[in-house]
Amino acid sequence: MRLVLALAAALAGSSCRVVAPHQREHLAHPTMKAEPDPLEAKRRRKLHTAREGSAGGDGEPAGGGCGCSN
Amino acid sequence: LALAASPAAADPDGSPVTEHQLSFGLYDQSGTGFQSQAGEIGEAGSEDAVIFQPLVRFAVDQSELISHEINLGLDVITAASPDAIDAVSQASKWQEALSVAVETTFAVSTDDQLRLRAAVAREENLLSTALGVSARRELADDNAAISVSIDGVFDAFDDYRRDGRTIDERAYRTTTAANLSLSQVLSPTTVAWATYGLTVQSGQLATPHNTAPIDLGGRYKERFPDRRWRHAFGLRIAQRLPALRLTARGGYRFYRDSFDVNAHTADVELHRDLGDHAVARISYRLHRQSAASFFSESFPRNMEVDEPRTSDSDLDQLWAHEAGARLALGLGALHPGLSGITADLSLFRYVRSNGLAVSYGAAGYTVVFD
Numbered sequence A: 001m002r003l004v005l006a007l008a009a010a011l012a013g014s015s016c017r018v019v020a021p022h023q024r025e026h027l028a029h030p031t032m033k034a035e036p037d038p039l040e041a042k043r044r045r046k047l048h049t050a051r052e053g054s055a056g057g058d059g060e061p062a063g064g065g066c067g068c069s070n
Numbered sequence B: 001l002a003l004a005a006s007p008a009a010a011d012p013d014g015s016p017v018t019e020h021q022l023s024f025g026l027y028d029q030s031g032t033g034f035q036s037q038a039g040e041i042g043e044a045g046s047e048d049a050v051i052f053q054p055l056v057r058f059a060v061d062q063s064e065l066i067s068h069e070i071n072l073g074l075d076v077i078t079a080a081s082p083d084a085i086d087a088v089s090q091a092s093k094w095q096e097a098l099s100v101a102v103e104t105t106f107a108v109s110t111d112d113q114l115r116l117r118a119a120v121a122r123e124e125n126l127l128s129t130a131l132g133v134s135a136r137r138e139l140a141d142d143n144a145a146i147s148v149s150i151d152g153v154f155d156a157f158d159d160y161r162r163d164g165r166t167i168d169e170r171a172y173r174t175t176t177a178a179n180l181s182l183s184q185v186l187s188p189t190t191v192a193w194a195t196y197g198l199t200v201q202s203g204q205l206a207t208p209h210n211t212a213p214i215d216l217g218g219r220y221k222e223r224f225p226d227r228r229w230r231h232a233f234g235l236r237i238a239q240r241l242p243a244l245r246l247t248a249r250g251g252y253r254f255y256r257d258s259f260d261v262n263a264h265t266a267d268v269e270l271h272r273d274l275g276d277h278a279v280a281r282i283s284y285r286l287h288r289q290s291a292a293s294f295f296s297e298s299f300p301r302n303m304e305v306d307e308p309r310t311s312d313s314d315l316d317q318l319w320a321h322e323a324g325a326r327l328a329l330g331l332g333a334l335h336p337g338l339s340g341i342t343a344d345l346s347l348f349r350y351v352r353s354n355g356l357a358v359s360y361g362a363a364g365y366t367v368v369f370d
Helices: A002-016 A038-051
Strands: B017-033 B049-061 B066-078 B094-107 B112-123 B126-139 B144-160 B166-187 B190-203 B211-213 B219-221 B227-241 B246-257 B262-274 B278-289 B318-330 B341-352 B356-368
Touching (some): A038 B049, A038 B356, B112 B144
Antiparallel strands (some): B017 B049, B049 B066, B112 B126, B166 B190, B190 B227, B227 B246, B278 B318, B318 B341, B341 B356
């Protein structure tokens, strides 16, 4: 848990670094998006949620919306 | 759905649709779990199932300031929980589930977005509605972003007696979730995301058609505590390696809840450009979770009626491995008239240490209009 918090603090502390728009060519590659394929992300999230009782942490509600108890 | 989303039906000149995506998924699941009655007394029952799942997504620009994303999903599930107690409804044996979700984004300023979400899901024995709102702000010349969201989900579903009859009163469950997300550009080739989610669930949280074996024979209905607090923290990083035409992505998630389930999940993906029109990907995901405090494969005969109990294999201690591969091909490579259309095919194998395995695949396409 300490490692997780340290990494989060390092991430937040690096926000002063600025990459100019003309330097963002590689960041624009489709594989650099938060979710490169939204439908596949939805499909895999549902598979994991329905088979593991420990969903969440991905910007979505952890549970609810289905007939299962997960 | 296929007709509505077919490339030929789209009109790139007059349509506000900027992107649409169609994908067909097929799952073949085999395994056993003690919550299932489809087996010998004292042994885990079958969880075998076949699931067909088409999904459609549309992105629509209403104006320069307002855009929408519409998701439609259909699940056709055979034997969702074979021989469970709902002898009347058949909800656990053959299930068709339809979901519709609409997300509207308002560009409040050049740096701020407000997003509203609404969703409805319908299964034979369940009606679920969800509403949510999120706000996003770009920071540091678009090098970072912070977003917060609040979502509420209300589920109403049939409950069952042990003889399989439907209880007259519907059962209810509410889910309220708050999420905080941060994204940060770390270099011209690196971006990272961090998320924290808090979810509180109240009401009947147990699956209504699940049962738990009793020592020396017989079964109880599954029973959960009436409230569940869930915390999840995730980190993700993507690194582009231009010289290798490769993107490496990795993530880690920590989860903890008031049922004493603790989980760690790690995943890695490698995306490799194949020429100018194709991308191949391989992925691996590892998940480890502890069992819920009230999980057991069998319970004593003299339990209190209200005492929590479950034999659901999803809440058991387990390891899960998932490996996958995907190929996306820009069809513009085949014919200039197909420019903007990408076809994709993916295959996965998911294996759990407590006796469950799923092979699944999906095929579909994405159309992006200029």
